[in-house]
Amino acid sequence: MPFKTTQRNWHLHAVLLALWFVFSFGIVFFARDLSGTFFSWPLAYWLTAQGALLVFIAIVVVFALVANRRSPEVFQFDSVEYGSYTASLRRRFFGFVVGLLLFLVALGVAEQYGLPKAWVAGIFLSVTLVLYAVIGVFARTADANEYYVAGRRIPGVYNGMATAADWMSAASFISLAGGLYTQGFSGSGSQPGGLAYVLGWTGGFCLVALLVAPYLRSMNLYTVPDYFRVRFGGHWPRRIAAWSAVLCSFTYVVAQLYGVGLITSRLTGVHFEIGILLALGGVLVCSFLGGMRAVTWTQVTQYVVVILAFLIPVSWLSYQQTGNPLAPLAYGQQLGKITQMEQAFAVSPQEQEVIAIYAQRAEEFKHKLADVESSLASEREELRRQLRILGDSKAPDAQVQATRKALASLPKDVNAARELWTKNWLENTEKAKALGGMAPQTRPFAGDPEGSASEQAEFSTSRANFLALMFCLMVGTAGLPHLLTRYYTTPGVAQARRSVAWSLIFITLLYLSAPALAVLVKYEVMANLVGQPFDALPAWMLQWSRDPNLLSFSDVNADGVLQFAELRVGADLVMLASPDIGGLPYVVSVLVAAGGLAAALSTADGLLLTIGNALAHDVYFEGNSNKAEAMRRVMLSKFALLVVALMAAYAAAQRPAGILYLVSASFSLAGAAFVPAMVLGIFWKRMTRAGAVAGMLAGLGTTVGYMVLNFPVLRQWFGFSEEHLWFGIQPVSAGVFGVPVGLMMAILVSLLTSPDSAEDRNLSPPLG
Template sequence: VSWLAYKQLGNPMAPLVYGAQLGKIADMEERLLDSPAEHQVVVAYLRRAQDFEARLQDVEGALERERQKARERVRALRDQNADVGLIVSASRELVSLPRDAASARERWTREMRENYERARPLGGLPLHSQAFAGDPNGSPHERKEYELARRNFLALMFCLMVGTAGLPHLLTRYYTAPSVAAARTSVAWSLFFIALLYLSAPALAVLVKFEVMQNLVGSSFETLPNWLAQWARVDASLLSVEDVNGDGLVQFGEIRLGADLIMLATPELGGLPYVVSGLVAAGGLAAALSTADGLLLTISNALVRDLYYRGAPREASPEQRVILTKFTLLSVALAAAFVAALKPAEILPLVSASFSLAASAFVPVMVLGIFWRGTTRQGAVAGMLAGLGIAVYYMLSHVPVLRTWAGWLLADRLWFGIQPISAGVFGVPAGLIVAVVVSRITRPAPALPLVRSEM
């Protein structure tokens, strides 16, 4: 981010200077909205979306027609003694077709939605110069969209801020400090780097978008940089550039740059050598492993020490507890790896969900335990369970797979229009209220003073 800021503005302090690019991005967006080539891209994606929608009207018949068409193409290429690469490519297209009607319906529905989304001006992205999607002074639909976008933004910011305070691997870090003064210093440095990270995120968005609009849009497909093809081969769903309108030039709507790839592709996008992308990837992997390490240690220690050993006292030596902790750590790690291998969602919603869960489960009880002497053990446990339960319920209630067989148990619609990743907005107050109420109920009565009777 600092390199992009220095390259574009001559100042590496990205969070302080990136605002100068907002006006330039707004001017480029206005030109793109009036560009005939961009309108051709929108029409092309709209045709694709309508084609997928037509296929969904008769999935089995459409699937059979697609198979027949692919077979005829392979047969025609073989009859013409075409290049082997073309025949192999056509054969792969035939093999990649959905195996049955259910998988075809799922894939075509997803592709229909993606194409409808890209069949909007600027690839479906809102203008960068406006704070939220919609228009506060527009039609009723635009005003509602604006209000929901603003509400979800504030809810997500709340969950990120409060969730950061309750992340287990951050809380346990402070217990490793040798003194109170060292713990305060650790907290100060943690807040500094967390603030630096959060302030750099919007700067990254602006600088990357300016780089794409300035250097990629309008360039010829024959002169595309090598890094674009390399990353596209890694995963076409994360990065792809396709000449949809056939003019030989890259349009903004033809670029698909996934959020998961922005950090890895940014160094080469800014002209840095490939080795910097490797360093960024290594840093990301190190951060992920350190986070996972702290969380795994917290989970395994809590399960063994608090629940197994302290919850129900057992005769267990320190060596036995350490061995049991290691086996518990391995079990939790394998379970987490299994869930990650299923890829239930993209990484950003999952990370945001973890902040909501940490905020709902830990923060209310932590705050009450520090600032209110009336907090009882029963109130703390009830508050943690209530906050975590509300957050998990709201998240799971909008998972499509669960709604197919347990829809009657789940919420029908969004609460106040808040997205599931911001479930902490409901979990935090629920945990706080339940902890206070249960603590007041279970608080022991004050001991009555002894009164000496005089005869």
């Protein structure tokens, strides 16, 4: 039965959880006090960007080794047959890796001999998508066990690779390094970020390993809502869990399809919306035909593409700048140089001149906003007067056309003018700050704990937001259904523990390199671009500036030289343009785009499968397990997956908020909805069905309510005029309130209600 190892391992749990807490929340809370250096890194930066990750790996590895030694399990497969199966997998895997590398080399050689770039991109994109489709076709199945959990025979190391691909979404691949570029260590005082993502998305696996994955795997379930049926009985816990899975997974998948559209349009030149539909076909072929069996092996191949696409550019940039291709070991020396250049920019007369111009523009827009109707009317009348003067003086056509264009581009009404001018006012206000509003790379938090009252308040808010975001990402990791379902595919509990360890190892390869890439690109920009004449800027800047959301620059002070404040680098550019920045062949640029595509597709596969299964298996059929219904469940899951995929594609085509923001919101939702009831149900036998329902509804309701009150788009939609922040916490971290509310409500209601009978729960009471 499940839960039987809980008593034997509680001392191990306590020690490892204490270690996890110290190396996550402990080092972050005291980051400002951790002075000194570790080799060439500032100590706090190294502990947060690298040291903590290594400790997290040690925690899950030690737990797997010790727990598996204490509780050996009987292997459910014939050892000889399974050994032959794993040997065959190894041969196929290494054959694929070698074949991919040879394919890259061949394309690189063909490029050098004159193969057009469009052909390079088209061939690589076609081959990778066809490969994913072939796997989906060959792995097609209508068997419920294969469709939902890949037959429960995926070895831990391959499941770890599939989990890593499932986990390293478009946010990790495309936006993480860019977020670290723009946000530095911790982001600004009001907008958390930076290394909170690195700590949150790795430290959460300690909770998965210690508190969730082995116990769910021991129950032989198909979906996460299945757990709530088995543990608590009745209908409502499972229904709430199913709809919560749909909510958080849909938010997440929209972000992935947005990334798919961005990459596909960049790689092929098609429109953004067409790019979404093209790549969506690749997702559906895998998840629609073969379910988890197809998705697993597709994700293994996608992981290889993702990790090669990330490591090659960052290693090359590291070699160029430091002479060492091992970027995580070498980039520390660039941090000190960046700090010196940041200080130089802060006092540079040219930079100050640009900042003053932005401040003046911000003041002009603020003045317009004081009386929008009058300002719009006077501006329109002034342009009409200029047109009449130009016409009377027979001015050149170019000047007349420019004035007409300016008149035509004026907002059509007062509401449009207010929206546009407010946006311009905010943008120019941000640009008028030091470093164009970017946080210094190694500064732990905004403000000053020993400064003025306002600086102290800013410091407290900045640190609180960092800790809140990290908490939500960690707890959300332990509750995301598409991640937890991956551990249902292993042969047993011991393999599930090993698989969590392998997952974190494979993920950390990228998460150790992302801060390195951010630092190396920032050094390249500061040292080799800033101060260059505009007519001497590299060609890649002109190419990427076609999309102003990715890159924009202008000669604000008209001195003909690029200043740092005149350059705006979008977060999504840093990874996608890294081969161009390093001067690598175009085939590497295509590999990077294909890597981003693979990251988005692999996560979208898992998310859509989770949503389809939740709707069909947990909402419609509610787990009816006779053979006739099993086939119908699978078919309905496929249909639901198709419908949800089209809905998510439509939502992504509306170009919603940034990828990182959307993904982070889904973590708050998952953490609040699932984790309190799930963990209490595993470790506390007094937990009741009523407590689970109350905890899930209270946690999810608090989280959603806080987001509605404070997300700008949602606030405007529901007609709320002002923010209602609690303790200055941003809405992306709403789970920091939802999780404790759900936890307290679940405990309180469980204590106030009668214990559920074993028959109601369908299993004997847990031994926690």
